[in-house]
Amino acid sequence: MTRTSADLGFAPLDRLLVTCGPAALGLLLAAVLPAVARWALGLGVVLPFRVVFELVGRVDTRWEFAVLGTILVVVGLFATAALFEHLTPITVAFDQVRFGRTAMSRSAITALFLEGDTLVVLDRESRQVVRCEPRARRSALAATFPEFGYPWRDADPYADLYRPWQPDGELPPEADAVLSARAVVLTKKAGKEAGELRAALERLGYSVRDEGGRQFWRPLVRSA
Template sequence: MESRQPDHEFGTSVNETSTTTVLGYPRSDRILILVGMPLVGVVIGLLLPVLARQITGLSKLPLRTVVEFVAAVEETWQVVAFMAGGGVVGLVFAFVSLSESLTVTLTDSRVEASHDHWGKEGYDRADVAAVFMDGTTLVVLDHDSRQLVRGTHAAPAQKLAAAFRAHGYPWQDSDPYAALFRKWSPGSGALRPEVDAVLAARREALKHKSGHDVRELTRAVEELGHTVRDKGTEQSWRPLVRS
């Protein structure tokens, strides 16, 4: 049995035994984010007062009161406080960034996906009809083309494809149902009123970045015979298709 090691070619942390592959956030990237983002925040905290002093003389200056407040930061303890604040903000952004990526565990008979926001979900290999990348998003479909898993993954598509194929999963180079998607337009008549209502609620959840509500409303759309994908807050839908 091999212990967990970094794969330097792809920068992806992989734990492989004869039966299991774990694909998570790259270890090197994790270190870079946890160290780099706070450092960037510290530098911004150091330079911000200097920049503010340089622009206070502008005749038209948005948020002048805020800029003048920052420009007045000159004492050593004030600069240190700004730098510390920038470091904390950078660290928060680092943890948020890391929490957005899936961790995927594969065996020949089961796939599990875990996410900091919604926990862990697992599905039998027999229930999986297609696996592919939609941009940077990993998608796993069942035999009714429902989305069992949909989430951002940090690993390159080639790495994910190799891992899924090695365990016998039906990896696709692209979404096999991409041509069926149509942009959602409220009240267009293309969908039943109840589907429009769920998509309207889902659009609001997207605007408010409520990941839990978006997931629940996606499930509700699928219960009504359709599925949905997003580009920002713009939604596209297609009917479910039995494979």
């Protein structure tokens, strides 16, 4: 029977690891960190945050281990919550795709591909209208999108058009200004601001991608 939709979320093992792994790691760290801290203090070397090593190294009773374990488990639970928030669930149907809270019709999508761990969705003007880190693995994405008739690509179909950005190069001044501002933002690892400047550059008719700390640009390409 043909599926009418598919939910692309965590694989069962991935869900288990994301849900329980950080808390389990917290318990493991609670068991070994005091001994590691005492060993490091005994080396006689200058330690950054030495006071933290001293506090952890003093843990040696059951209730102290319980307190430390509780703290690290709670930290692990916060890490799990952050992963669920950061990684995007995707629902694919024949007429549209939902990326978290964002929905796009199939007719508006001209390409989907992975750029590292980031899923990139291009519209009919080759703008990167969606950039997200999916919960599903690459194999699930590559199998499901074609099944529902979407143009999945193994790589960026416009990769050959990108050129390295040079200040005061061949771009108009307003595009250069956006890329200059974005270069500063990238050094600060401000992802939200970098995304906003990417959208501003696309409004000027150009797309940008990052490789090894450098920016590469290309003109937008309208699909037929």
